[in-house]
Amino acid sequence: MTSPKVVVIGGGAAGLIAAGRAAECGARVILVEKNQALGAKLILSGKGRCNITNGEEDIDRFLSFYGKKGKFLYSVFSRFGPRETLLFFEKRGLRTVMERGKRIFPEKGGSEKVINCLIDYLKEGRVEIYRSREALNLEFRNGRAKRFILRGQEVEGDAFIICTGGKSFPKTGSSGDGYRFAQRAGHTIITPKPALCPVKLRDKWPLPARGLNLKNVSLSLFLDGVKISERFGELLLTHFGISGPIAMDMSREIDDACSGGSAELYLDLKPALSLEILSARIGRDFEKYAGSAFRESLKDLLPRGIISSVLEKSAIPAEKRVSDISSEERNSLARLLKAMPLVPSGLLGFDWSIVTSGGVSLKEIEPATMKSKLAENLFFAGEILDIDGPTGGFNLQMCWSTGYMAGESAAGIFALPEESGRRSNDDLQAKNPV
Ligand SMILES: Cc1cc2nc3c(=O)[nH]c(=O)nc-3n(C[C@H](O)[C@H](O)[C@H](O)COP(=O)(O)OP(=O)(O)OC[C@H]3O[C@@H](n4cnc5c(N)ncnc54)[C@H](O)[C@@H]3O)c2cc1C
Numbered sequence: 159m160t161s162p163k164v165v166v167i168g169g170g171a172a173g174l175i176a177a178g179r180a181a182e183c184g185a186r187v188i189l190v191e192k193n194q195a196l197g198a199k200l201i202l203s204g205k206g207r208c209n210i211t212n213g214e215e216d217i218d219r220f221l222s223f224y225g226k227k228g229k230f231l232y233s234v235f236s237r238f239g240p241r242e243t244l245l246f247f248e249k250r251g252l253r254t255v256m257e258r259g260k261r262i263f264p265e266k267g268g269s270e271k272v273i274n275c276l277i278d279y280l281k282e283g284r285v286e287i288y289r290s291r292e293a294l295n296l297e298f299r300n301g302r303a304k305r306f307i308l309r310g311q312e313v314e315g316d317a318f319i320i321c322t323g324g325k326s327f328p329k330t331g332s333s334g335d336g337y338r339f340a341q342r343a344g345h346t347i348i349t350p351k352p353a354l355c356p357v358k359l360r361d362k363w364p365l366p367a368r369g370l371n372l373k374n375v376s377l378s379l380f381l382d383g384v385k386i387s388e389r390f391g392e393l394l395l396t397h398f399g400i401s402g403p404i405a406m407d408m409s410r411e412i413d414d415a416c417s418g419g420s421a422e423l424y425l426d427l428k429p430a431l432s433l434e435i436l437s438a439r440i441g442r443d444f445e446k447y448a449g450s451a452f453r454e455s456l457k458d459l460l461p462r463g464i465i466s467s468v469l470e471k472s473a474i475p476a477e478k479r480v481s482d483i484s485s486e487e488r489n490s491l492a493r494l495l496k497a498m499p500l501v502p503s504g505l506l507g508f509d510w511s512i513v514t515s516g517g518v519s520l521k522e523i524e525p526a527t528m529k530s531k532l533a534e535n536l537f538f539a540g541e542i543l544d545i546d547g548p549t550g551g552f553n554l555q556m557c558w559s560t561g562y563m564a565g566e567s568a569a570g571i572f573a574l575p576e577e578s579g580r581r582s583n584d585d586l587q588a589k590n591p592v
Contacts, residue, residue: 160368161186164305168275168336169196171554172540172561173321174276179565180319181283189285189308191331192292197273199323201552204261208269208402210247211240211558212551213260227545230296231559233526238562240555246562250275259550266306289312296339303343303536304586317535317568319528321561324541325350336542337517343533346519348544351413352511354406354553359399359423360501362569363470367395370463376429377404378497379411382419387411390429393463398506402507407548410515412502423500427460427468437492444488448481455480469517471498513553517544527567528560535571539564 160525162185164321166177169191175317193550195201200208208526214220216224217235221228238246239577244254244262261349280287288308295307295319305314310473322336337347372393377400379387389410394402405412415421440459447455453476456465469476472494474487504510522531547553 160441161189162316163314163567164317164319164570165190165313166319166321166565167287167306167339168321168323168332168540169193169358170199170286170321170323170332170540171197171276171557172323172542173319173560173566174273174280176319176321176539176565176568177285178279178283179562180278180317180529180569181280181285181565183566183569185317185569187244187283187285188288188315189280190288190293190308190313192290192497193331194290195436196277196289198498198575199267199327199332200554201269202327202330203269204263206268207263207369208255208272209261209263209549209551209554211243211262211555212255212271213240213262217391220552221224222549224545224547224556227520228522230525230545231556234559234563236530237526238559242562243555243558246558247272247275250278255388292340293335296320296535298300298343301533303533305488315535317537317571319537319539319564319568320542321540321564322542324517325508326352326355326511326541328508330542332514336538338527340518340530340542343530344537345522345530345532348516348519350514351410352411352505352508353515353546354403354512354549355409355413355505355507356510357399357405357409357412357423357505358503361499363467364395364400364500365397366466366470367464370395370461371402372425372427372461373466374428374429375404377408378424378426379408379415380422380424381415381515388417393425395467397500400500403549406512407497409505409511415483416502421502423502425500426497426533427464427495433492433496436495437489440488440492444483446482450480452478452480452483453569468495468498489575508533512549513540513546515544515546517542520544526563528564529567534569537564537568 164180164185166173166189177187181187255265256264290510293306297304303318305312325334331361368556376390389404389408390406392402393404400412411418443455452474528537540557
């Protein structure tokens, strides 16, 4: 009996590990990628450092970062979760370091090193790589995927794994083609939306501070006057609005709020201080700078880059002598620093979103194998699925886990006769857990 032929479409994080694992499990594998280079998005990940996973050890807590959909990943994480992912890379010579927020990065070599490990994995399994080859259409016969039509050729297979990513950062190749292939099999596509995306603002006051990275601030989102979300951490002020981890992590809620009513954001520049303590602190600075202009009195309290913006929002004239400032004015300054108002006007869009929310409905995918419930030899993995997480390594971990298990399951679609000499998936798992 010949080994099954597995065709993987998409050479990103999910497709690379899926192809490698299918080959490791004994399949003949063809990997189709429309770019010349593999891992075009991976190379950008974590600003080239590649935050491969997160060091959160409690699996339930890890899964909670994906929201309600996290439970879908329980099964694949039990087989190939963060721990197995780290062992996988370590085995290929990649040592890692854990940083703030339990983010795990390669110790040296960043994204390039990650891609090289995956390319080695493909070489080990003799995966045939079709580069610069765009998949155009998927054809079915009798409820089974039969062949992929590529630009200029066709490729038949026994099993197909679609790992074409979402719609974000389309310049890396992920332009949403996979949704069309999934729909050909009858799959439901949950409307793709930009997620982890910079936020546009109506306000002009942050403009003088563009480029400023604010650390240890908090951002609160209000919908129709009711607070619905809050994040603490780093925020970047830009020429169009806000970016950085807390803005990106909140972007989906901001987008929903913008279309659901009146959305407002409040930036707390001093979240560690209560209003009273902040007001007293300002009072001490005012004593120190009593003979100076108001603008001078802010330089001990605030980063230099944001002072012009605060002056613009404050009711106190910039040149007013500090000794002439009333206690009511001082309290209003404290209130402003605790809640700088921002009005969001939407997200910057797919061109700049780190991930896509939405995609192939999870209800139509078997969670243990990543197999389509609608076509028996079709599998999906990675960002094409309707699941995404916050920044911190959660999105790549989802790709590693779903990709690995899709590869293993696609290779195992035929029952193997004992005498075939090919290792079963259980054997492989027992002998070679990563
Ligand atoms: C700037 C940036 C930084 C990021 N940093 C991190 C990070 O540090 N940590 C983290 O966890 N996540 C990060 N992410 C998110 C993470 O990189 C992605 O979620 C992940 O790479 C998606 O992998 P994927 O394999 O599902 O899809 P992709 O990486 O998008 O790969 C899909 C591949 O399919 C190919 N393809 C598409 N259509 C076709 C077709 N018709 N024919 C042939 N090939 C096709 C594409 O060319 C592409 O190579 C970042 C994302 C971005 C944009």
